[in-house]
Amino acid sequence: MQNETSDVLNQFGQGDADAFEALFRQHQRAVYGWILRIVRNPAAAEELTVESFWRIHRAHTRFNPAQGFEGWARRIATRVALDWLRTKRTESELPLEFCAEVAAPVATDPAVIAEIRLKIAQAFGRLPPKLRIAATLAVIEEQTQKDVAEALEISVAAVKLRVFRALRLLRKDLEQQGITP
Amino acid sequence: MNAHDEERMKKLLRQAMPPVKNDAEPGRDLWPDMLRRLNANPAENLAAKHAAPAMPGWACFNSAWFDGALLAGLVALAAFFPATIPVLLYYL
Numbered sequence: 698m699q700n701e702t703s704d705v706l707n708q709f710g711q712g713d714a715d716a717f718e719a720l721f722r723q724h725q726r727a728v729y730g731w732i733l734r735i736v737r738n739p740a741a742a743e744e745l746t747v748e749s750f751w752r753i754h755r756a757h758t759r760f761n762p763a764q765g766f767e768g769w770a771r772r773i774a775t776r777v778a779l780d781w782l783r784t785k786r787t788e789s790e791l792p793l794e795f796c797a798e799v800a801a802p803v804a805t806d807p808a809v810i811a812e813i814r815l816k817i818a819q820a821f822g823r824l825p826p827k828l829r830i831a832a833t834l835a836v837i838e839e840q841t842q843k844d845v846a847e848a849l850e851i852s853v854a855a856v857k858l859r860v861f862r863a864l865r866l867l868r869k870d871l872e873q874q875g876i877t878p
Numbered sequence: 879m880n881a882h883d884e885e886r887m888k889k890l891l892r893q894a895m896p897p898v899k900n901d902a903e904p905g906r907d908l909w910p911d912m913l914r915r916l917n918a919n920p921a922e923n924l925a926a927k928h929a930a931p932a933m934p935g936w937a938c939f940n941s942a943w944f945d946g947a948l949l950a951g952l953v954a955l956a957a958f959f960p961a962t963i964p965v966l967l968y969y970l
Contacts, residue, residue, distance in 0.1 A: 721912055729904045737895070743904050747911045754916070817894035836888050838897045864887040865879050 706762035717757070720766060721750050727767065728774045731848075734838045735778040735830055745781055749774040768847060775830070775848040782826035813876060820870040824863050831859035832867075 708716035728749055733742040752773050753760075760769060821829065834845045835856060846853045871877075879887075956963050 718909070721909060725908050726903045729908070730898065730900070730902045733902050734898045737898070739902075739905065743906070743908060743911075746904065747908055747915055750908075750912055751915050814894050817890060821891065821895065832891070833895075836891055837895050861879075861884065864884055864891075867891070868879060868883065868887055 703762065706760075706766055709757055709766075710760045710762050712757060717754055720753075724766065724770055725750070728770055731771055732774050732778050734840075735775065735833055736781055737833075741781060741785075745774070745777050749777045752777060771848050772850060779826055779830055782830060816871065816874055816876060817867075820867055820874070823870060824866055828859050828863035828866065831856055832863035835860050836864075 705716045705719050709720055725746060729742055729746040732745045732749065733739060736742055736745065749770065753770055756773070760766075821832075824832070831845060831849065834840045834848065835842060840848075842853045842856045846856045849856065851859075952966060956966065
C-alpha cells in the first residue's frame with residue numbers, strides 16, 4: 698500500500714494524468730473540508746477545491762514526493778481560500794447554518810440573541826483576511842497552532858499574534874456597536 | 879485585552895460560529911468539474927506537457943553576451959571617434 702502510494706506520488710510529480718486523478722479522488726474530501734472551514738460557504742468551497750487542484754496540477758513539477766501530498770495540498774488550498782476571502786465580503790453572505798445560537802451572557806430574548814449572533818458574525822467578517830483565517834482555524838476550528846502555522850506558512854508565534862490581534866479588533870468592533878463582550 | 883478577556887472572546891466566537899463538522903464533504907463528485915477545467919486549458923494539461931517543445935532551436939540562443947559586446951563596441955567607437963556620436967544618436 699505504501700509503495701503504491703509512493704508510486705502514485707512519483708508518477709504525479711512526473712506529470713502522469715492518471716496519478717493526478719487518483720490523488721484528486723483520494724484527497725478531494727480533505728481539501729474540501731479544509732477550505733470549507735476557512736470560507737464557511739459550501740458552494741464556494743466546492744469551486745475553490747477545483748481551483749486548488751488546478752493549481753496543484755499546474756505546480757506538479759515543484760512537488761516533492763518525499764514531503765507528502767496532504768500538507769502541500771493544504772498549503773495551496775489555504776492560499777486559494779485566502780485569495781477568495783480577500784475578494785469577498787463574507788459577512789453579508791455567511792450562511793445561517795454556520796452561525797450558532799449564541800448563548801449571550803445577558804440576553805435571553807431570542808430576537809436579541811439572534812441580533813448579537815449576526816453582529817458577531819458580521820464583525821468577524823470585517824476582520825482583515827489574514828487575521829480572520831488564523832482566528833477561524835485556531836479558535837473556531839480548534840486546529841493546533843502548529844497545523845495552522847504550516848498551512849499559512851508562518852511561524853507559531855505569528856499565528857498567536859494574528860489570533861490575538863483578531864480577537865482584539867473583534868472586541869473593539871463589537872464595543873463600537875454597543876455590545877460589551 | 880488581558881488573558882481573561884481573550885478567553886471570553888474565544889468562547890463568544892465559538893458560540894457564534896460553531897466549527898464545521900468533521901464529516902463535511904462536497905455535495906457532488908468534483909472530478910467532472912476538474913476535467914472541464916483541464917480540458918478548457920489543454921495547453922497546460924499534464925498530457926500536453928510532454929509534447930515536443932514549440933520553441934525552435936535558434937530561439938534558445940542566448941543573446942546577452944552579444945548585447946554586451948555591441949554596447950562595448952559603440953562606447954569604444956564614441957570614445958575614439960567623437961564625431962560619430964551625432965550619427966549614433968540619429969539612429970537611436
